[in-house]
Amino acid sequence: MERDKTPRAYDPAALEARWQERWEADGLYRPEPDPARPKHYALTMLPYPSGDLHIGHWYAISPSDARARYMRMQGYNVLFPMGFDAFGLPAENAAIKRNIHPKEWTYANIDRMRGQLRRMGTMIDWRHEAVSCDPEYYRWTQWFFLQLFAGGLAYRKRAAVDWCPSCNTTLAREQVIGDERVCERCETPVIRKELSQWFFRTTQYAEELLDFSGLDWPERVRTLQERWIGRSEGARVIFRTEQRRTEQGDPLEIFTTRPDTLWGATFMVLAPEHPLVSKLTTDDRRAEVEAYVEKAVHQTDIQREAADKEKSGVFTGGYAINPVNGERIPVWIADYVLMSYGTGAIMAVPAHDQRDFEFARKYGLEIRPVIVSEGQELPVPEAMDKALSHEGAMVNSGPLTGTPADQVYEKVVDYLEKNGLGRREVGYRLRDWLISRQRYWGAPIPIVFCPQCGPVAVPEDDLPVLLPDDIEWRPTGESPLKLHPTWRKTTCPACGGEAERETDTMDTFMCSSWYHLRYLSPQYDQGPFDPSEYRAWMPVDTYTGGVEHATMHLIYTRFFHKACRDLGIVQGDEPMLQLRNQGIILGEDSEKMSKSRGNVVAPDALVDRYGTDTVRAYLMFFARWDQGGPWNSKGIEGTSRWLRRVWNLYMEPAEGTGGDTTKLRRKLHQTLHRVTADFAALQFNTIIAALMELLNEMLQARPQLAGTPAWDEAKDLYVRMLAPIAPHLADELWHELGHRDSIHLQSWPEVDEEAAQNEEITLVVQVNGKLRDRVSVPVGLGEDQLREAALATEGAQRFTEGLAIRKVVVVPGRLVNIVAG
């Protein structure tokens, strides 16, 4: 038939290059702030310029682009920018390994990746590109640091910090991964070091960070953040220590979530690093205590873990007084108590806490139950689970003995507060953000250390504090900033005397906490962003990216936004309203992609072979986007076939014999309905499936309906629906239909609800819940008519024969279930 006329063949390579050039020349994707239209800021997490755009980048970016394009067709003024998170260790590692300057390496990679990104056929507006290692970018990263510093949110503190011996730098707590406590980047086990470092007060925002109201974020990310922040309600209680030499010793504060069990505290435990340890230790215990402290402090955490989690500790010889009953209880130290949580000290209630219980058993300390379940004598150690509950009544608890356990908490805390022995307190697992890095390739912390004035902020006018280019790499892996002969030497901005620069740089998560703001006006030099652009675009409406950032970037950027809000720099409580995560693409062997496994999918090769549009479409189709899954190199053939069939449908001349167009129009508008809903919900795989179905329907209808107005309508709408997915092909087909302007300037079509309506429905006839027949009936029949129609079917007759009909359930528009027996 028409096939023999061999229409122009689909040649994605030529067609895609042509359209990309034309879009660029026409400035098709350059939104300007427009108060007349609703805005939509579509943001996708920016890549690190590692060298090549890999399939994971494509998976994150191209469906996000399709969604942004859809929003644009829906009438939104859409900003979809891109940039590079360009500071970081890989550049330094490359420098050491290949003797190439990090700057050179980074910018070469960015150039390469920009080219690869352009092949993707996105609507990225490159006028908004921002690169975090540009001096004009990190000038403002430093500026933000100074604002936080001035606002009291950045501070320097000497503390035990996590140190990666391979990367030669400190890490934020979030960057230490898993049971083995390894570096998130190189997987080297992390060690502890005592250092003076810069921190941001993220903990000050712990409570607010738990509030997700108004945010459309995945449950999963919210849960991860909630757990990471780790709120727990309890009380701070002041014990008194009893020291050998002084009668009244120092106060010893503890945090507990179970003040109701205060009468069950039979000993105290301090973290080995606790400041009171030395004072409390008696002479006869000193040698042993010091040995234990020495071991605990200098041990790496991994070694601590390796001790099979069996508790260990030593008695200090000191005692403390329980404020509620005046009892004198021994003070121990043990490494299961962490200096970094609460006050670094606990009251141990072995009868009602698993950890204290294990410790008490090992060292033969008293276990005294204070809550007993009804009907139970006293909890035996084997029944700890029961004993740990709040249920039951108090025993051994002085004036509260006999009180139902669930009433005690409030009574105890009231009592403590009234008598100055403690107060309600909320504890958080979240720590302040350690931002110092002992590395070269990062934004220098704009601080000068003056022997007279202490740490002094570099004046804003002197920003950026530039990285020196003439650097030297030593095999020790130490920061070249520290080794530079002159860079650190400067004068104090306050007194003018000789002073030294901070040689640490900032965690790159600092750079990425505000990139969405720099995108708005990357050339702006009066501030980090142009306020009028801020008003036009912020907040981010849809943010897409990997879930691996749930407890790092996504907490930091929220903190950063809230801190800046309180400093008067930005408005609103949250930077990103809607968040969606894509899954991970595995290799064909269902394993994580890696060069060593040889299962890496190279997008460039796929684009060469199938074209960008096919790769984009397949990425949307092959799995649920939020789940990802193993790659299938055969599967992409199906998507490729689909687009070729679409192409042929438009290119092959066809003349129909005429016929009823109702069915085609119904399918068309039902498809439009589905596709619209699925784009809104970022459910890409079902969009493609729906379009494939519609194509099949159109191909079937073609011999009759080609040339009818309904046929032309279908062709028109099909291109519009295809436009966000396969933008090049769609524009080509659009022009083939005789249009002169771009499909990407067209609007998203409206569903013709009437056309989408079914005239007839297939009524399902069940007998006792089993499918027995189907009958086609006009839509809108009443229950009685449906019942009759169903009862009249052959299947209903046959399966109810000889049975009494007890009940008939009619579900209008769907089915009739005949209950017979």
Place this chain on the structure above:
RNA sequence: GCGAAAGUGGCGGAACCGGUAUACGCGCUAGACUUAGGAUCUAGUCCCGAGGAAUCGGGUUGGGGGUUCGAGUCCCCCCUUUCGCACCA
């Protein structure tokens, strides 16, 4: 150990509010066109049984129980997998 999510054909996956399970695609089978095809087109393809066939009957959403006229979907128990956290007082 704690927490979260998920278990549907050979595979990736569909299924609105509890209402025709397996859409769409891959793969596979048969056929057509071809010198050829890893191109294209057509038909078929959850499992079991009966029949030459159209068709007919039974079963099926990890396993077991429950609610309901009706359960992939809701409830309870169990199993498995993946991810996250890991002495947080």
